[in-house]
Amino acid sequence: MEPPSITSHLAPSGEVRDIEKAAHTAAPISDPSVHVPTDTVNDDGLPPLDTSPRGWLAVVGGFACLFVSFGWMTCIGVFQAYYGSHQLSNYSASTVGWIPSTESFLLFLGVPIFGGLFARLGPTVILIIGTILHVGGLLGVASCHTYGQIFATQSVVSAIGTGAIFVAGTTAVGTWFHARRGLALGIVSAGSALGALIGTAVIPVLFDRIGFPWTMRAVALTYFVLLIVAIATTTRRPLPADHPHNPFRISHLAPVSLLGHSPVLILAIACFFYFLGVFIPYNYIVVEAEDAGDGVRSSNNLLVILSATSTVGRVMPGWLGDRYGRFNVTIGFTAFSVVLVLGVWIAAPWRTGRIAFAALYGFGSGTFVSMVPTLIAQVCPDMSKLGLYLGAVYIVIAPSVLIAQPIGGVLVSAGDENSRDRYVWLKVFSALAMTVGVMGFVAARASYQSRVGKGKVV
Incomplete structure (x- = not known):
């Protein structure tokens, strides 16, 4: 007797036949041990997976999308330090921290909303919406002086736009690839690392030379040009003519029903805890260095180093994951990041220790950022629904x-200002949260492998 397919476990019974019907074009399971022909046009006339020029052109657009969305969000450590010593110097660190945290929250909250709209609107419309909000929000920040003004323009308007841009770039690329999906999404994710690298290196210099308002206008103009490139190049792979048409429902904007599938739910919980700790070094290593007496430029260089090594950490693990299993690679590198927090950031709270930590942590944490969309695609049985699955996981994140x-x-x-390291409890919290996340990835891998069968490389 033929064993039941993965789709019979991951989809309601009424959808199984539709998913299996589109399997040869929608790349239902991201199993690198399964050979998928990539050098010929499909019998139905659709562009091939993994080798289509349009697919690799979408990678270019996705790279630009991540540069201006996740890359921008990774730069918020610069603003955390700048606001605390300039416009918002009268506010506590915790109060100022609500600006970057809300900005990140609304980026992720935008994923289910725009992910649910992706199947109906496509990447172009979503990118236009995201461009208007993100660029418009940054131009608004240039004229802000109060906490409320900065919060509204940067943490709300601009952040919602970044969510739309992130969804469009990531989801569109995911539809074009199967066997090389980890590599493709890794290259796309490298755009965020490069965006963070350039942003953290250039923005503080511009603050000093042209002032805060004109710096924000320069960033907005740069992002606008990149988003024009993204709009021109980002497409999704066409669906076959006989692919079932699923009407849009309001529930698609919050697809929590997909969390009923255990691999998806466990993966979402693992990501929640790992995200709880992984970006703390990005946002506090500069502040820590300044408190320790390092100059502003020297402190900011830590973020530059972190972002530079993160670029490599975005691409290489995706390539490894396509060969040795995406869950396997994610677990290894996320555990490595925990070791770095415990063994370097906590153990060596001085300048050389922070430099070593930034260089190594950028590489390790970069893996997680790039692999999350790849893991979600792996547990998604139908690539035409990838936006919904992204939304389900990011609702939890x-x-x-x-x-x-x-x-x-x-x-x-x-923290005790007279102690050896007043940031030690912050670092312990970061390590503990990420440790729970790593354990969750192990559990998600086990759940997914129980569905696809033993012997599969996951």
Whole structure:
């Protein structure tokens, strides 16, 4: 007797036949041990998976999308430090921390909303919406002076736009690839690392040379040009003519029903805890260095180093994951990041220790950022529904990034200024949260492998 297919476990019974009907074009399971022909046009006339020029052109557009969305979000450590010593110097670190945390939260909260709209609107319309909000929000920040103004323009308007841009770039690329999906999404994710690298290196210099308002206008103009490139190049792979048409429902904007599938739910919980800790170093290593007496330029260079090594950490693990299993690679590198927090950031709270930590942690944490969409695609049985699956997981992730930075601010305030390291409790919290996340990835891998069968490389 033929064993039941993976789709019979991951989809309601009424959808199984539709999913299996589209299997040869929608790349239902991201199993690198299964050979997928990539050098010929499909019998139905659709572009081939993995080798289509349009697919690799979408990678270019996705790279630009991540540069201006996740890359921008990774730069918020620069603003955390700048606001605390300039416009918002009268506010506590915890209060200022709500600006970047809300910004991250609304980026992730935008994923289910725009992911649910992706199948109906496609990447172009979503990118236009995202461009208007993100660029418009940054132009608004240039004229802001109060906490409320900065919060509204940067943490709300711009952040919602970044969510739309992130969804369009990531989801569109995912539809074009199967066997090389980890590599393709890794290259796309490298756009965020490069965006963070350039942003963290250039923005503080521009603050000094042309001032805050014109810096924000320059960033907005740069992002606008990149988004024009993204709009021109980002497409999704066409569906076969006989692919079932699923009417849009309001529930698609919050697809929590998909969390009923155990691999999806466990993966979402693992991501929640890992996100709770993984970005704390990005946002506090600069502040820590300045408090230790390092100059502003020297402190900011830590973020530059972190972002530079993160670029490599975005691409190489995706390539490895396509060969040795995407869950396997994710577990290895996320565990490595935990070891770095415990063994370097906590153990060596001085300048050389922070430099070593930034260089190594950028590489390790970069893996996680790039592999999350790849893991979601792996547990998604139908690539035409990838936006919905992304939305389901990011609904769970979003609260973690909302509370992480304010918690961090409280832990910093609770530290003893006369102790060896007043940031030690912040670092311990980061390590513990990520440790729970690693355990979750192990559990998600086991759940997924029980569905696809023993012997599969996952």
